[in-house]
Amino acid sequence: MIPGSRAFRIDQILPSLAPRDAIGHHTLKLQELIRSIGIESEIYADEIKGELGGKAKPFREFARQKDSSSRYVIYQASTGSPIVRHLMNRLEPVVINFHNITPKEILGRWDSGVGIVVGGGIKQLSVLKDRAIGAISVSEYNRWCLKQEGITENSLVASPFIPLPQQMHDLARRHQSSSRWLFVGRLAPNKAQHDIVRAFSAYLEGWDPSARLTLVGSVSSQNYADSLHNLLDELDLKDKVTVTGPIDDLELEEQYRRATVFVCLSDHEGFGFPVIEALARSLPVVAFASSAIPETLGRAGILLSSKEPIHVAAAVSLVETNSALREQLISSSRKTLQRYSPEAARSENLDALSQLIPEMAAHL
Amino acid sequence: MSQWSDEPKKPGSEGEHDIDFLNGSSRRAESESRPPIDSETADYIARIEMEIEAEVKSKRSQGAFPPAFERRLKTIFEQLVPPGAGNSRRDFEALLRSSDRAAYFDIDVPIASQKPGVARLKKLLRMTQAWYLNYLAQQLNNFSTNLMRLLYVFDARVTKLEKSADSRAEVRSGGEFLKPCYPDMRETDGPVLQLMGQHTSRVLVADCGDGYLVARLRESGVDCYGIDSFGDDLEKPFAPHLDLRWQELREHFEEISNGALSGILLQGSIDLLPANEKLDLATEAGRTLCPSGVLAVLSIDPVFFDSSPDLAVQRDVAPGRPFAAETWQFVFSRLGFSSISVTKMGNSNLISGLKQGEHAKDSAARP
Numbered sequence: 001m002i003p004g005s006r007a008f009r010i011d012q013i014l015p016s017l018a019p020r021d022a023i024g025h026h027t028l029k030l031q032e033l034i035r036s037i038g039i040e041s042e043i044y045a046d047e048i049k050g051e052l053g054g055k056a057k058p059f060r061e062f063a064r065q066k067d068s069s070s071r072y073v074i075y076q077a078s079t080g081s082p083i084v085r086h087l088m089n090r091l092e093p094v095v096i097n098f099h100n101i102t103p104k105e106i107l108g109r110w111d112s113g114v115g116i117v118v119g120g121g122i123k124q125l126s127v128l129k130d131r132a133i134g135a136i137s138v139s140e141y142n143r144w145c146l147k148q149e150g151i152t153e154n155s156l157v158a159s160p161f162i163p164l165p166q167q168m169h170d171l172a173r174r175h176q177s178s179s180r181w182l183f184v185g186r187l188a189p190n191k192a193q194h195d196i197v198r199a200f201s202a203y204l205e206g207w208d209p210s211a212r213l214t215l216v217g218s219v220s221s222q223n224y225a226d227s228l229h230n231l232l233d234e235l236d237l238k239d240k241v242t243v244t245g246p247i248d249d250l251e252l253e254e255q256y257r258r259a260t261v262f263v264c265l266s267d268h269e270g271f272g273f274p275v276i277e278a279l280a281r282s283l284p285v286v287a288f289a290s291s292a293i294p295e296t297l298g299r300a301g302i303l304l305s306s307k308e309p310i311h312v313a314a315a316v317s318l319v320e321t322n323s324a325l326r327e328q329l330i331s332s333s334r335k336t337l338q339r340y341s342p343e344a345a346r347s348e349n350l351d352a353l354s355q356l357i358p359e360m361a362a363h364l
Numbered sequence: 365m366s367q368w369s370d371e372p373k374k375p376g377s378e379g380e381h382d383i384d385f386l387n388g389s390s391r392r393a394e395s396e397s398r399p400p401i402d403s404e405t406a407d408y409i410a411r412i413e414m415e416i417e418a419e420v421k422s423k424r425s426q427g428a429f430p431p432a433f434e435r436r437l438k439t440i441f442e443q444l445v446p447p448g449a450g451n452s453r454r455d456f457e458a459l460l461r462s463s464d465r466a467a468y469f470d471i472d473v474p475i476a477s478q479k480p481g482v483a484r485l486k487k488l489l490r491m492t493q494a495w496y497l498n499y500l501a502q503q504l505n506n507f508s509t510n511l512m513r514l515l516y517v518f519d520a521r522v523t524k525l526e527k528s529a530d531s532r533a534e535v536r537s538g539g540e541f542l543k544p545c546y547p548d549m550r551e552t553d554g555p556v557l558q559l560m561g562q563h564t565s566r567v568l569v570a571d572c573g574d575g576y577l578v579a580r581l582r583e584s585g586v587d588c589y590g591i592d593s594f595g596d597d598l599e600k601p602f603a604p605h606l607d608l609r610w611q612e613l614r615e616h617f618e619e620i621s622n623g624a625l626s627g628i629l630l631q632g633s634i635d636l637l638p639a640n641e642k643l644d645l646a647t648e649a650g651r652t653l654c655p656s657g658v659l660a661v662l663s664i665d666p667v668f669f670d671s672s673p674d675l676a677v678q679r680d681v682a683p684g685r686p687f688a689a690e691t692w693q694f695v696f697s698r699l700g701f702s703s704i705s706v707t708k709m710g711n712s713n714l715i716s717g718l719k720q721g722e723h724a725k726d727s728a729a730r731p
Contacts, residue, residue, distance in 0.1 A: 202429070206428040227444045230444040234444065302416075304416075306619075309437050310423070311420060
């Protein structure tokens with residue numbers, strides 16, 4: 001059923017809307033964008049966390065509403081959810097906004113429940129494709145992943161909205177006498193914080209015994225977090241490595257300010273938001289070239305083809321000691337940041353949505 | 365917006381490997397499923413990686429890392445993961461137990477409720493549907509019980525097979541016995557130094573022991589390092605600041621890029637490996653050598669191996685026996701080596717050959 005020419009609306013649906021969450025931020029900004037061109041838009045979430053209570057409505061409200069021939073639905077896909085089953089039984093055209101789903105092979109071995117949910121998420125995509133009029137991925141990598149699930153028609157790419165500071169921070173403010181590594185991301189197997197710890201251990205051994213590492217992020221897998229803490233104990237690194245847990249924006253800003261290098265060794269990232277956040281703070285990035293990271297980072301950071309600890313540590317030492325390389329990275333990161341500016345995200349998402357939803361033309 | 369090819373390589377296609385999550389550190393990014401990187405970014409990565417490798421090499425040659433350092437980092441996390449999350453025997457058993465526990469389907473649905481009357485309603489529903497659910501559950505339980513039984517039997521059979529095929533213990537004990545049968549390099553290192561000394565770039569000495577040959581080759585200006593699958597000798601290196609690593613040869617080859625080495629000496633425990641493992645290692649050695657690189661195998665003469673009264677135990681328990689020089693020559697030839705020669709060294713043969721042809725050298729050669 002295609003909505004007619006009368007007033008139509010675009011609502012967004014997602015499993016969970018949370019503050020300081022990349023997908024949550026993107027969803028709110030997308031709503032702003034849709035509303036700014038005069039189209040009505042609401043957000044419905046199965047779970048609404050923290051201070052976002054007023055920004056979205058519970059999904060059950062959407063479920064109670066009748067099918068509407070004048071409504072499009074954007075489904076923010078990042079995990080398995082019962083929402084999809086409900087969408088399958090409705091008639092509104094669906095646009096999948098794909099943020100990627102971590103493979104169950106990585107998560108399932110640590111927590112079978114999580115493995116079932118993410119495995120179900122992938123399966124739901126292949127079911128949802130019959131109901132979707134198109135998909136917008138936040139990276140080419142994600143579009144490629146959708147292709148593996150048979151979603152190829154009207155499959156587009158548009159940059160996500162990323163919460164970035166207005167200006168890049170001044171590099172000189174961050175002078176430290178020793179290397180300070182930082183990683184920001186949930187404590188989860190796919191983020192591979194254990195590999196960062198191993199590489200950091202090599203760095204202490206071979207380069208800078210006074211270096212420090214900070215791992216910022218909430219616990220996503222308790223099993224993984226426990227193993228990570230045990231690893232720190234075994235390597236006797238408790239006094240060199242800080243695991244902060246979740247922190248607020250001010251504290252996070254302080255961590256970025258103190259750090260001298262951002263190290264990301266994730267095995268799977270659908271986009272890699274913190275990498276861009278680090279670039280925006282003039283923080284050089286050393287990252288393992290997995291999944292979407294090479295596309296997101298481009299030449300604005302050091303991309304590694306190996307996670308061997310000594311290899312990673314050597315890469316960090318290059319960044320720390322080679323000021324020309326550091327300058328070059330900072331300079332390249334400006335171009336990358338332009339690519340992911342709010343203006344670029346606005347224009348790309350508008351363009352993608354108008355390709356999938358013909359009625360939008362009247363609003364542009 | 366797009367800088368990527370429209371037809372990405374499918375996962376699992378040529379040149380890709382499975383992801384080994386716990387040991388991901390030794391694997392390369394190409395192993396993960398993703399579209400190929402555009403050529404400019406690939407060139408950029410290659411350029412930076414050359415600088416990184418130079419830094420790594422410099423640190424290693426200063427002896428910055430103890431031989432067991434990487435081995436410890438690699439294995440330590442595997443021992444700390446909760447049962448079932450790793451790839452070890454312990455994890456397999458944990459998974460088997462948890463699967464067994466979950467393999468029983470219960471139709472006694474909980475009926476408790478805080479709402480008045482609902483518990484009774486649920487109970488009624490449960491009773492009225494029991495005949496139907498019970499019929500289904502019985503079939504499922506029959507199936508799952510048989511499936512679990514099948515898994516246990518399968519496990520027992522695989523374990524038995526693994527035991528009979530596991531050559532490590534025998535190779536380890538056998539290797540110790542074999543040591544006196546090899547020529548004493550401190551007296552007869554001439555042929556090896558002559559072979560490898562012509563190569564100033566990266567040379568690997570496998571089963572390097574205390575690193576005597578590594579030290580001698582470095583004195584000759586060769587960029588040489590050694591690995592050994594047993595850590596004992598590495599603890600007392602022949603000279604300070606040698607790049608010696610406690611690592612299995614097979615694992616080490618997995619980390620090396622195509623064409624990254626200009627010389628490889630295989631010796632020691634390779635003699636007692638089964639034939640297929642010898643061939644695999646020789647093939648891997650061929651892959652990691654650059655064109656004109658030299659491969660040398662120092663191997664006990666099988667005539668001596670078969671007749672020496674001191675090697676009775678090895679003959680009986682080792683999963684493999686040394687190849688004849690002719691067999692190694694055949695293997696070298698099949699692998700495309702030229703200038704194949706055999707030098708007699710006491711009770712051993714030193715077989716060598718030069719790698720021929722153009723082998724695509726990885727942009728970031730990483731031994």
